[in-house]
Amino acid sequence: MIVLSTIVFFVGLMGVLIRRNLITMLMGIELMLNAVNINFVAFNHYLFPHRLEGHFFALIVMAIAAAEAAIAIALIINIYRQFATVSVDDVDELKY
Amino acid sequence: MTGPKIIFFVLAAAIVVFSILSITSRKILRAAIYLLFVLVAMAGLYYMMNFQFLASVQLILYAGGIVVLIIFSILLTSQINSRLDPPRIGHLVSGAVTAVGGIVLASLTILQFTFKPTDMAAIDTDMRTIGLQLLDTGIHGYALPFEVISILLLAALVGSIFIAQKNKT
Numbered sequence: 001m002i003v004l005s006t007i008v009f010f011v012g013l014m015g016v017l018i019r020r021n022l023i024t025m026l027m028g029i030e031l032m033l034n035a036v037n038i039n040f041v042a043f044n045h046y047l048f049p050h051r052l053e054g055h056f057f058a059l060i061v062m063a064i065a066a067a068e069a070a071i072a073i074a075l076i077i078n079i080y081r082q083f084a085t086v087s088v089d090d091v092d093e094l095k096y
Numbered sequence: 097m098t099g100p101k102i103i104f105f106v107l108a109a110a111i112v113v114f115s116i117l118s119i120t121s122r123k124i125l126r127a128a129i130y131l132l133f134v135l136v137a138m139a140g141l142y143y144m145m146n147f148q149f150l151a152s153v154q155l156i157l158y159a160g161g162i163v164v165l166i167i168f169s170i171l172l173t174s175q176i177n178s179r180l181d182p183p184r185i186g187h188l189v190s191g192a193v194t195a196v197g198g199i200v201l202a203s204l205t206i207l208q209f210t211f212k213p214t215d216m217a218a219i220d221t222d223m224r225t226i227g228l229q230l231l232d233t234g235i236h237g238y239a240l241p242f243e244v245i246s247i248l249l250l251a252a253l254v255g256s257i258f259i260a261q262k263n264k265t
Contacts, residue, residue, distance in 0.1 A: 013195060041150065
């Protein structure tokens, strides 16, 4: 289970590294967050079944992932309005 | 091989295959759908471990919410049929080396470690227990983090509406 979450985490990391589109990078980040969730839940279920700490950690991570996705997509839409592209190579101005 | 083990390996294989497909697919909408499959398979894992509430939250929030948001933003920002540029060779090599190296290193470390489960009796993870603990202010209560993430989520959503607004004054 933990090995699975490791694999998913590093696949997500690779997604962030090799993609140049902002939306697909966001998808890589979602994969990484989900890998962490699997880890929390697996530890909770197999090692400490008398408490629910991993469960609540996973819930909080999900809520924060939702907030993060909402903000990221708002930013992406704004960037698309300014630059008419979502490729990270072309978005290279902070001020215009 | 027992039943849960077979289910676990099927789900794990699905998760790994679809996550790799999701980051390598050249069509961005397909990548989003592969991500959806990964998230649904993860909800299956949570069901397998008897965390029904977490599994339903995963289905509603991730599969229902975030993937739909991602698909919306894809449709707003790019053509459906447009193919992504292939990743640069340098990026591809460095990303693959990082990923494979990280997987091998972390897996070796994990497999060498012996985990010791506690011998205390398992708590049942039904809605009643979860709800009571989530709003409890005692030692096993999570009322404060619950309120904090509610505020955070509200602030994030208001902020994202403001960011995505068209004509700011």
